[in-house]
Amino acid sequence: METHDTAAALSAALKGRSRTRVLGLTFDDVVRYFFGGNAAVAVVVLLLILVFLLKEGAGFFEMNASNLNVYRRAGLEYVDLMRRPLDQFAILTRGINDARLARFKALLASGKDVEAANEALKDFDAFADEFGAAAGDARGIVSDLTEVVSAVKVRAQVSADKELEREMLLHAGRKDEAAAVKVDVVDFAREIKVLVEASTGWKAAAGAFESAIRKSTAKAHGAAWAKGDFLLSSTLDKSDIFLKGLPEVEKQMAAWRFDEPVPLHRSFTAFLFGREWLTASFWQDWYGLLPLLSGSLLVSVIAMLFAVPLAISAAIYVSEVATPKEKAVIKPYIEFISAIPSVVLGFFGVAVLGTALRSLSEVSWLQWVPGFPMSERLNALTAGLLLALAAIPTIFSLAEDALTNVPKHFKEASFALGATRFQTLVRVLVPAALSGIISAVLLGFGRVIGETMVVLLCAGNRIAIPDFTQGLGAFFQPVHTMTGIIAQEMGEVAQGSIHYRALFMVGIFLFLISLVINYIAQKVVRRYRISIG
């Protein structure tokens, strides 16, 4: 105790200062805490981002649940159940039309004139007409019901709005005005009776629909004129599968209850795995992430396909092969590329690259490429190429750092054993720097998936899951992305609406993705670093 006191006195004497303390803190402490507080800003900002995105976005799930509830209660779901076989049927008729077109073209190519070709396809046409007429009454019933339930839904929405208005007035203490607001409560049970009544008519129509398809396809199966037509037979097979699926639809319709509440987790899965992002629709709004996520991923994958080989080759070239003079030019130049603002890249895509790529895709000797000629000027490839250029500087500088940081004696040892420069590179340098290179690629990916302006301007902005059945052709389809949709729709939505909150949810998803990518990149660097030292 005593020694401690002496030590304190001694140190005070040595410092030779009397220190004023405020709240027990010296001036130096205050300065220290001030700086520490500023360093903590990074943590605070991250937390604030999360808090404020959640504050604006969290209400989404509740609203989406009620959105889905109205969808069920007003009977829209029921009508969609009816509509589904009709939609599938429409796809089947399209398949038959395609088959006819293919045969017609083949006949023309074999030297027949138009009339003779039509004559040869007489049996086919008879079948196609019969098949196409199968839908019959069913279509009419569905379109009538569509109007009925739409009206119910609109009334439900109006009454919900009135209810909200009344609550707001009550909240503000204006009781008289609140009492004056007339809320027209929709009796869903009564409204749904119309549906139930109509469903007997639907049953008859559906039965007729099914037997008509059966009859016409039975004729086509094994008929002489249908032999050897691959397109037709595959469509017929699909129609058999379709017929087998019909009882399932009946069962779903029988099991459907308008008053069964939609569980809250459905609202969650409808967002994460929803296949449609449809807003301001007269029928039903859907907020599904999949079209946006798949668009973002497609564009990013294209960008990485170009950026990774180019950037890593450039990194290897600059760090191992280039002469010092070349290096002095190339390195700053590539760093310069990172200074190009993304909106300028996007503008370049709109003004120059999109058109150039499309005219390239119209060149005759390139027609073997699937998806050529491109139907749209702005598509996933246009955006992907520009994003690649945006990602190259990031990947390049980090990979180049990783390669330069490999100790010299690794290289020297390899040379001493008689390895060529290339062998040294492949067997020694790249493996030693691999963790750094992988994390460079990951961070480049993070940069690409979070990039906004390029995809907003160049990706074509069509909200649909890319059609991957076209193989490589999917690269040339217009897509929409998570970043792009926020930038595009945020300015137009009403504050506090479900659409507004859905956009914030997309933002939260993006934020989490960026955190995960960062986390993995750091893990990779730490975990797989070869001990170099």
Place this chain on the structure above:
Amino acid sequence: MNMQTHPFTKPQTSAVRAERVAFAFFRGATYVVLLAATIIFGVIFIKGADTVFTRHFPFVNVAFLTEAPETLHVFEHDGQKHELGDRAFRAYMEEKKNPTVSEENYVYSAGGIFPCIIGTFFLVVGSMAIALFVGISAAVFLNEYSKGGRVVEFLRLAILNLAGVPSIVFGLFGFGLFVLFAPVLGPTPDPSHLYLPLGFAYLNFSGWGVSLLSGWFTLAFMVLPVVITASEESLKAVPKGFREGSLALGATRWEAIRTNVLPYAMPGILTSSILGIARVAGETAPIMFTAAYVVSDRLPWQVDRFVDVFFQGVMALPYHIYVVSSKIPQNAYTERVQFGTAFVFLALVLCIALSSVILRGRLRARYKW
């Protein structure tokens, strides 16, 4: 040519051939990247130069750089084709007693981009001031005060993660926090928002609206990681002996930092932070919903009260490029303003980046400890 094989010439083995092919590939890839960038620079500079420069004295299109955007009117009258901006068009019409002409309109395609340049300047200055203040302080703590350990690890992790957050997420965040929620001092409580009585006034959490202030903070937080990293590097470059010498003479830690560390680190910090300026000036997504107006007919200083300067939105170059490249059709009339704006913007950002590179090189040559 009967050359004798030199004992030290490389043998032509398959390994050597593989090396040659591989290195040629690497070189090719590198030059593809450089070529792609050169094409972009080239196209924008060549096409944009038509707008920005003129063939006669003073060789620079002064109107484009000093006027506000206007609607372009294209019409034929008296057998002549006219392309006039809004004001000129009205004057012409008055002079000719309002003849009926069939005209085509293109918004923003005449006039200039002066308000955008000014707006970007305001945005950059404010946000960099905030970012430098917070960033340098944070770097001083991390480099001078902290002794490592879990808390500091955590801080560094947060900074790294902040650097990876997409810019559009910053935009959403800025919208949620600054535009909608940030506190404003007012004489009366605002019942539609949260408010806090302070005794002499009320703090209303009604948000700052789409304003310079919102944009400043959003951009500042976005660029913070860049500034912190740059500042830390410069602080690290100051030799330990400087601090130790100062401490040995009895200075407190803060005195040592103030007199013997910061003055030597400051030039480095500022030059490295120029890269941050390029980033702030170039980003569009964060200011889309926080600070940028599509069009504003007043310049930032044309306000009634001084505080209104901070609470107004501004036009900005990157946002203007977005507007003119997505909201108006592509044709010969609109192309001029599109490429002209892109030219000015790109040139500005590249100059900033270039000055950073040059200054850094000079600094390295000057301070050698």
